[in-house]
Amino acid sequence: MNPFDERSHPQWVGEDAGPIVRPYVLTRGRTEPTRGRFDLITLVVTVRSALLKETALDPECQAIVKLCYQPQSVAEIAAHTNLPAGTVRVLLSDLLDQDLIALQEPHTETDMHDERLYRAVLDGLRAL
Amino acid sequence: MDSVRSNRDAGRVKLPTAIKILVAGGFGAGKTTLVGAVSEIQPLRTEETLTDRGVGVDDLSGVEAKQTTTVAMDFGRITIGDAYRLYLFGTPGQERFWFLWDELALGALGAVVLADTRRLADCFPSLDYFERRHTPFIVAVNCFDGARRYDLEEVRLGLTLHPDIPIVLCDARERESSKKVLITLVEHAMKVRLGTAATGEAAAR
Numbered sequence: 001m002n003p004f005d006e007r008s009h010p011q012w013v014g015e016d017a018g019p020i021v022r023p024y025v026l027t028r029g030r031t032e033p034t035r036g037r038f039d040l041i042t043l044v045v046t047v048r049s050a051l052l053k054e055t056a057l058d059p060e061c062q063a064i065v066k067l068c069y070q071p072q073s074v075a076e077i078a079a080h081t082n083l084p085a086g087t088v089r090v091l092l093s094d095l096l097d098q099d100l101i102a103l104q105e106p107h108t109e110t111d112m113h114d115e116r117l118y119r120a121v122l123d124g125l126r127a128l
Numbered sequence: 129m130d131s132v133r134s135n136r137d138a139g140r141v142k143l144p145t146a147i148k149i150l151v152a153g154g155f156g157a158g159k160t161t162l163v164g165a166v167s168e169i170q171p172l173r174t175e176e177t178l179t180d181r182g183v184g185v186d187d188l189s190g191v192e193a194k195q196t197t198t199v200a201m202d203f204g205r206i207t208i209g210d211a212y213r214l215y216l217f218g219t220p221g222q223e224r225f226w227f228l229w230d231e232l233a234l235g236a237l238g239a240v241v242l243a244d245t246r247r248l249a250d251c252f253p254s255l256d257y258f259e260r261r262h263t264p265f266i267v268a269v270n271c272f273d274g275a276r277r278y279d280l281e282e283v284r285l286g287l288t289l290h291p292d293i294p295i296v297l298c299d300a301r302e303r304e305s306s307k308k309v310l311i312t313l314v315e316h317a318m319k320v321r322l323g324t325a326a327t328g329e330a331a332a333r
Contacts, residue, residue: 039235040174040203041146041215071143073215075203079172084198086176104143106235117212118318121147121237124208125311128166128303 026060026087033093036103040075040085043104044068044092053100061091065100144207148215149313150232152258153242154250158270158300159218160202162242165306167204167216175200176228199228216310219254229257238264238317240309242300245269245278248286255287264317266294268309 024031036042046068057065063081074092078085095101107117151159164171176199199220206214219225219232219239233239241254251267258265269283278286280295289295294316299305 040217040232041148041213043143043146043213045143073146073205073213075174075201075215075217076172076205078174079203084175102143104145106146106148109235112235112237112317113321115318115322117147117237118314118322120212121208121214121314122311122318124206124212124214125307125314128206128307 024087026058026083027090030090031086033089034097036089036093036096037105038074038089038092039106040078041073041106043071043073043106044077044101045071045104047100047102049099053098057100058091061095064088064091064095068101071104144211144213146213146215147208148217148232148236149310150217150219150229150236150239150263151242152219152229152239152251152254152265153270154244154247154254157242157244157247157250158272159242162240162268162270162298162300162306162309163202163204163216163218165301165303166206166310168207169205171202171204171218173200173202199225201232226253226257233258233261233263236263238266238313240313241265241267243267243269243283243287244272245283246272248283251287255289264313264320266296266309266313266316268296268298268300268312270300271297 044064046065055062060081060083064077067077067080072080074085074088077092078088081088083091092101096103107114111117151162153159160171201220202218204216206216208214217232219229239254239258241251241258243251255265255267257263267283267287267289269278269280271277280297283289284291284295287295294312296309296312298309
């Protein structure tokens, strides 16, 4: 989609316009998180201390902190905030540095040899 | 859970562990349809903006030539009790997105390759990829209206699929059918990784 194509976008407004601010402006140009792997399925939850500091955060970080009162994956955070996953990773590392969130990293390849995991997933799927 | 990142507040949270399954296949093979059929949420879309990922951080040459690519992926979620959360990712099938697959495939439980018998060749790149990477996978032949019904063994032959790789027919629009596809995959992944059969006696116990 070319936003400069006047025929398809006579008016560059509203949702169709997409983000007006380029994603990496929000991260002040950083493309890599300061720490953490932040897989798309790393689960993130807001920890209690965040409630006190929330108002001092950028709107995007505030949105993430609110969203993560319930545990969310990095992919879900990206989808709900309408930000690219790369941007979300950087913002999450900032929140982690401030002790506002806690993470649960997913299993590594070696953890994939745990039989209980397969049994649990099979039971869960059969019960759907 | 002891693997929660050490953090002053970490002791207060107990999070499930997330697991991912990839749903691959050519354009229009029904990836998002299958994800949506079993997901407990409306499939969501996430965008990975890929700039210099994979390029060495100290590589300062050619900075001006760095390209930004945005790849969209649809995904869904299934909660498995308190301990696990299963995420299903519809993965872009085009070869040029393989670098994205590497990140996705890391730690994946397994993959479903959706085949469309009208365009069987579209799923070759997915098959090659998972074979090469040793990611457990199965092939699900999505039965589109109006498509000629193929015998599964014919499809297996067409794909030159190893006899140990399960191949099943499915209707990606149907929850039950998509559920069976996932169960077949998890059983297969378990067999590949642990060398045990998951069905029959184990299920009856």
